[in-house]
Every structure is written in C-alpha cells, then in structure tokens.
Amino acid sequence: MTWTAPQITRADIPAAAGERDMLQGWLDWHRETLLAKCAGLTAEQLVRRSAPPSTLTLLGLVRHMALVERSWFRERFAGEDLADLYDLERNIDADFDDAEAAGAESDFATLRAEIAAADAAVEGRGLDETFRHERSGKELNLRWIYVHMIEEYARHNGHADLLRERIDGATGD
Numbered sequence: 001m002t003w004t005a006p007q008i009t010r011a012d013i014p015a016a017a018g019e020r021d022m023l024q025g026w027l028d029w030h031r032e033t034l035l036a037k038c039a040g041l042t043a044e045q046l047v048r049r050s051a052p053p054s055t056l057t058l059l060g061l062v063r064h065m066a067l068v069e070r071s072w073f074r075e076r077f078a079g080e081d082l083a084d085l086y087d088l089e090r091n092i093d094a095d096f097d098d099a100e101a102a103g104a105e106s107d108f109a110t111l112r113a114e115i116a117a118a119d120a121a122v123e124g125r126g127l128d129e130t131f132r133h134e135r136s137g138k139e140l141n142l143r144w145i146y147v148h149m150i151e152e153y154a155r156h157n158g159h160a161d162l163l164r165e166r167i168d169g170a171t172g173d
Helices: 019-038 059-076 101-122 142-168
Strands: 130-132 139-141
Touching: 019 059, 019 142, 059 101, 059 142, 101 139, 130 142
Parallel strands: none
Antiparallel strands: 130 139
16 A cells, blocks of 8 residues: 555644744744645655656655754754764755655654654743854854744745646645
C-alpha cells in the first residue's frame, strides 16, 4: 500500500492577541499550510519535480523546513548540540536533493517532531532573549527567529502552491 500525506486541519490565526501568541499563531498556521499543500498526495507525487527547470519537490520542502526548525530554534537559540538530520557535508542541498518516496512518511514525522521540539526549546523563553549567530556574528533575539520562520514558511508555501498545482491542479490558500 502506498503512503499518502495526511489531511491537515489548520487552526485559526488569532485575530487579536499578545505579541507571543500572535507570532506563534502565524507560525503554526504556516507550518500547517505546508503540510496542507501536501495532503492527499502519494509519496511518489511528493518527490515529483513538477516545475522544471527547478528541482524543488514538496517532500524536499518538508525536509528543508525540518532542518530550518532544528537549526534556528534548537541549535542556534537554545544551544542544543544535535546530530545532523541530513548529510550536508556531502551535499549542502541534501535536504532538498536526497528526498525519496520511500522516506516520505518518515520525513513528515521528522518535521512534526522538529516542530514539537522547537516549541519545547523556546517554551517560557522571552522574545527579547538573544544569541549570537555563528556565521554573521550578529546578535539576534527570539522575536527575530519567529519573524524569520514566518517569512521562511510563507516563501516556501508559495513554492508549494506552484508545485502542487503542477502535480494535480489543486490550488488553495
């Protein structure tokens, strides 16, 4: 039996909330949007490079966002020392390029686990708490990460829209 990406019910974005709840609400909505763009597709469809010459796939986006969740919230902000999710030493784009249909269910579970771990890593931490970015040397705060993650998901959700439409014609918000 072929694995199919599960249906997703997105939570409503808070219309009026404090800053942290608003940021978390928008981030959660974008997280769920990426998964909703994949819902109902088979593993084989998720690895289809449907918009040539781009090599992007929906599963590649899922894998990439697992890596991004892990690196920003857990490694950079919380300072966790974690094993690599993908072999980036061999291929800097392994999160995108190494996506395979056989790993789709596992890759979805990895993203869900990384989201939960990211949320746990920042639970109770203040938006003004800072860390130093290892490459740029800039001091950034948790608020910056939330805004960046919302932007990152929004950009990739646009990619996911196009990829999905090319696979089966489905469009959505």
